[in-house]
Amino acid sequence: MKADPRGVLTGAHYIDGNHACSEGAIAAGCRFVAGYPITPSTEVVERIAARFPPIGGVFIQMEDEIASSIAIAGAAWGGKKAMTVSSGPGISLMMEHVGLAVMTETPCVFVNVQRGGPSTGLPTLPGQADMMQARWGSHGDYAIIALSPSSPQECFNLTIDAFNLAEQYRVPVFMMMDECVGHMTEKVVIPPADQIDVEPRHFTDLPPEEYLPYKADDNSVPDMVKAGDGYRIHITGLTHDERGYPVISADCQDRLVRRLVGKIHGNVDSITRVEQDQVEQADVVVVSYGITARVALRPIELARRNGIKVGHLRLVTVWPFPEQMIRELSGRIKGFVVPELNLGQVVLEVERCAAGQCPTLLVDHAGGTVHDPDRIYQAIVEAAK
Amino acid sequence: MSDTETGQKVRPNRPKGIVVIDRDRCKGCGFCVEFCPTGVLALSEQINGKGYHPPEAVAPEKCTGCGLCGMYCPDFAIFGYRPGKHASEVD
Amino acid sequence: MTTVVNPVEPLLRTERIPHIWCPGCGIGTTVNCFARAISESPDIDLDKLVVVSGIGCTGRVAGYLKLDSFHTTHGRPIPFATGLKLANPELKVVVYSGDGDLIAIGGNHFIHAARRNIDLTVICVNNFNYAMTGGQVGPTTPTTAVGTTAPYGVYERPFNLPYLAASCGAVYVARWTAYHVRQVAKSMKEALHKKGFTFIEIISPCPTLYERRNRLGDGLTRMRFYKDNSVIDHDADLRSLDIGFEGKIICGRFVNIERPSLIEAMDTRLSDKLGPKYQPIGNGT
Numbered sequence A: 001m002k003a004d005p006r007g008v009l010t011g012a013h014y015i016d017g018n019h020a021c022s023e024g025a026i027a028a029g030c031r032f033v034a035g036y037p038i039t040p041s042t043e044v045v046e047r048i049a050a051r052f053p054p055i056g057g058v059f060i061q062m063e064d065e066i067a068s069s070i071a072i073a074g075a076a077w078g079g080k081k082a083m084t085v086s087s088g089p090g091i092s093l094m095m096e097h098v099g100l101a102v103m104t105e106t107p108c109v110f111v112n113v114q115r116g117g118p119s120t121g122l123p124t125l126p127g128q129a130d131m132m133q134a135r136w137g138s139h140g141d142y143a144i145i146a147l148s149p150s151s152p153q154e155c156f157n158l159t160i161d162a163f164n165l166a167e168q169y170r171v172p173v174f175m176m177m178d179e180c181v182g183h184m185t186e187k188v189v190i191p192p193a194d195q196i197d198v199e200p201r202h203f204t205d206l207p208p209e210e211y212l213p214y215k216a217d218d219n220s221v222p223d224m225v226k227a228g229d230g231y232r233i234h235i236t237g238l239t240h241d242e243r244g245y246p247v248i249s250a251d252c253q254d255r256l257v258r259r260l261v262g263k264i265h266g267n268v269d270s271i272t273r274v275e276q277d278q279v280e281q282a283d284v285v286v287v288s289y290g291i292t293a294r295v296a297l298r299p300i301e302l303a304r305r306n307g308i309k310v311g312h313l314r315l316v317t318v319w320p321f322p323e324q325m326i327r328e329l330s331g332r333i334k335g336f337v338v339p340e341l342n343l344g345q346v347v348l349e350v351e352r353c354a355a356g357q358c359p360t361l362l363v364d365h366a367g368g369t370v371h372d373p374d375r376i377y378q379a380i381v382e383a384a385k
Numbered sequence B: 001m002s003d004t005e006t007g008q009k010v011r012p013n014r015p016k017g018i019v020v021i022d023r024d025r026c027k028g029c030g031f032c033v034e035f036c037p038t039g040v041l042a043l044s045e046q047i048n049g050k051g052y053h054p055p056e057a058v059a060p061e062k063c064t065g066c067g068l069c070g071m072y073c074p075d076f077a078i079f080g081y082r083p084g085k086h087a088s089e090v091d
Numbered sequence C: 001m002t003t004v005v006n007p008v009e010p011l012l013r014t015e016r017i018p019h020i021w022c023p024g025c026g027i028g029t030t031v032n033c034f035a036r037a038i039s040e041s042p043d044i045d046l047d048k049l050v051v052v053s054g055i056g057c058t059g060r061v062a063g064y065l066k067l068d069s070f071h072t073t074h075g076r077p078i079p080f081a082t083g084l085k086l087a088n089p090e091l092k093v094v095v096y097s098g099d100g101d102l103i104a105i106g107g108n109h110f111i112h113a114a115r116r117n118i119d120l121t122v123i124c125v126n127n128f129n130y131a132m133t134g135g136q137v138g139p140t141t142p143t144t145a146v147g148t149t150a151p152y153g154v155y156e157r158p159f160n161l162p163y164l165a166a167s168c169g170a171v172y173v174a175r176w177t178a179y180h181v182r183q184v185a186k187s188m189k190e191a192l193h194k195k196g197f198t199f200i201e202i203i204s205p206c207p208t209l210y211e212r213r214n215r216l217g218d219g220l221t222r223m224r225f226y227k228d229n230s231v232i233d234h235d236a237d238l239r240s241l242d243i244g245f246e247g248k249i250i251c252g253r254f255v256n257i258e259r260p261s262l263i264e265a266m267d268t269r270l271s272d273k274l275g276p277k278y279q280p281i282g283n284g285t
Helices: A017-028 A044-053 A065-077 A086-105 A132-138 A153-168 A179-183 A249-264 A291-305 A323-330 A346-354 A374-384 B029-035 B068-072 C027-039 C058-064 C077-087 C099-105 C107-115 C160-169 C181-192 C207-213 C219-229 C261-277
Strands: A011-016 A030-035 A058-061 A081-086 A107-114 A123-125 A145-147 A173-180 A185-190 A233-235 A274-277 A284-288 A310-315 A318-319 A336-338 A360-363 B019-020 B041-043 B056-058 B078-081 C048-053 C068-071 C092-098 C120-126 C174-179 C199-204 C230-232 C251-258
Touching: A011 A017, A017 A030, A017 A044, A017 A081, A017 A107, A017 A173, A017 A185, A030 A044, A030 A065, A030 A360, A030 C077, A044 A058, A058 C077, A065 A081, A065 A086, A065 A107, A065 C077, A065 C107, A081 A086, A081 A153, A086 A107, A086 A132, A086 A173, A107 A153, A123 A179, A123 A323, A132 A145, A132 A173, A132 A318, A145 A153, A153 A173, A153 A179, A173 A179, A179 A318, A185 C261, A233 C048, A233 C058, A233 C219, A284 A291, A284 A374, A291 A310, A291 A336, A291 A374, A323 A336, A336 A346, A336 A374, A346 A360, A360 A374, B019 B056, B029 B041, B029 B068, B029 C174, B029 C219, B068 B078, B068 C027, B068 C181, C027 C058, C027 C120, C048 C058, C048 C077, C058 C068, C058 C092, C068 C077, C077 C092, C077 C099, C077 C107, C077 C120, C077 C261, C099 C107, C099 C120, C099 C160, C107 C120, C107 C160, C107 C199, C120 C181, C160 C174, C160 C199, C160 C251, C174 C181, C181 C199, C181 C251, C207 C219, C219 C230
Parallel strands: A030 A058, A030 A081, A081 A107, A107 A173, A145 A173, A233 C068, A284 A310, A284 A336, A336 A360, C048 C068, C048 C092, C092 C120, C120 C199, C174 C199, C230 C251
Antiparallel strands: A011 A185, A107 A123, A145 A318, A274 A310, B019 B078, B041 B056, C174 C251
8 A cells, every 4th residue: 555645745855753753753654643742752743733733633742652552443443544652751651552552462652752760861862772671671471573674764764664564463563762763853855646556454354243352363363343344343341252352361361472472583583674784795793773873884895895704783773683693603703793872782683693693792871962983993803703 | 900999900819010030149138128118028038149139029919010129230130021012121 | 043142241352251250259340330321322333442451459450341442551442542542533432440540659640631631531440459459448448447558447538439530620520339330321321422521439348458457347248238338419519428447438429510521622622722623532522
């Protein structure tokens, strides 16, 4: 399905990542946003508040992030594509409802414009220290999809991807932006609507007598309905059977939770998006994501000029993590370099998957600004030894 | 047929209402017995499968089919109706 | 042959009956009232009637009703319902939940929804404690009553719910007890037919926990208590509606006013500012 032209601002724009994200959501067909002000994310909802009314969208500033994060679930079950936007402290508040969306298989998008943490931290400065929170922030066993844009253009493109993945897998999808990419102004090209692919909601063909809200094969996604269509569904966050009715038993738990996790991890190959540059012949591979991937470009180029065979593996989807890719690489390279704007989060996944077959060098940073490229260069040199 | 003392018409022994009891759903709370306006019900001596004493109609002729028993019952175990006037009559 | 069924039956997911509520609990009684209100409202399309609940004993109502129903997180049925209604204004959305869920953890959402006057009917079954989790005290527990988290008796002042709702802007506010089955049904019917944030508090027995711990008898004793100790006064001063431990319970329909609902206000404002560029989302009736 192609994007609804109403609302697609085709053309070349000079806007920041936050604004590009708003446009991406609109292009993807999002027509409900609930949010709450928090630096450095607020511009996303401010633009939406202005853009929505003429194109049939509804924006509401809720009383807090907790309300915002469940209002989007209500809107999704009312038939709309829905999104909320926040940063560290607000995302922390939203975690219970990430879990509710996972458990009820409610498609929706959570945008986290990351800032320095923990707690109130550095409201106006970048960080990438919420990566593990995106993966595990809610309680229980579950799987999630998280995308990490490296430019305002990607803030546009990947927000569309986020909505599409949310519909395809009936799961909340995280857009892991950061203050730097969110407030960075660059050229963003918005194509014509008929060149933008959007995933429609997969509503069932079955009549109410035959439809079961949570009937699906292993690793599969059930078709959806919305309230008001006569299906008389019951949706609960309690562990439930195919009818959606609560069943408090280990058996039911096993069946349901394994399917919820398998839905993502069993389809990792279809979901994973990475960008590979000269990884094939590499001795050292830099694994990066988000704004740090931009910073890594200079040291990689310098290292190559100085004779080091450096590959760049940029994670566009950080979750689910591309385990197989890292596993294979670790068998034939001298080492990984993982620069991230935190004290070591995604590096843990790289190390886990490398399983000691090659060293992994973390270039950490507590946040507040981007890396000094020289530190990344030194790590590449070290890894190449 | 009329009652010669009061002049009121008296029907032959047919209650205006009928009370229907699902004994197995009952949890013996006693609301229906208490709030039946004409005293049709009392908790029976017998017990149901869950060990509760469900109600029984000890004075069924007094049932007016007002439906209050059903309104009060938290377990959906009883209701009253007036034959011919009941919305939920289904063929 | 004619089969007569319990009037509540068509509204129930009968495959899930018997329900989990205790003997003498009043929640089931309120469900009968809801069924009566619905049956007297042929204008309400049951396919468009949605029930949203939170967590707690009353929260389980959603699971027993054969309507589109959502059993959400603790304290949050109101914002969920807000999103649902804004996404599809044709839906008639009812929030059916308990005192702890709606007023403690859900308190913030409650006051804002009333302030906004989002078109919702909120049915709050108040049994003075957190029953599902074993009888802890809550913000409606009368002073001096005991609960598991106040073993020496509550020393806080509880909320006066009708006053709270009215002060935040609710357009319809009523309080009844589970004894007042006819009035509860009537209030539910009125609230369902009224635009804006409508609120009904229904005092209910919790014989297993609140009543037992406070030695107040069983469900039947409590229903008799409500009958003997409640006073109906629609014109009561809202400030006088506090409920003391074993005190009088003033019931009635205290507020019934008109003001634009959230969607009406939004449509008016945006149409004003944007003219024909804006398509109103409400049906305007």
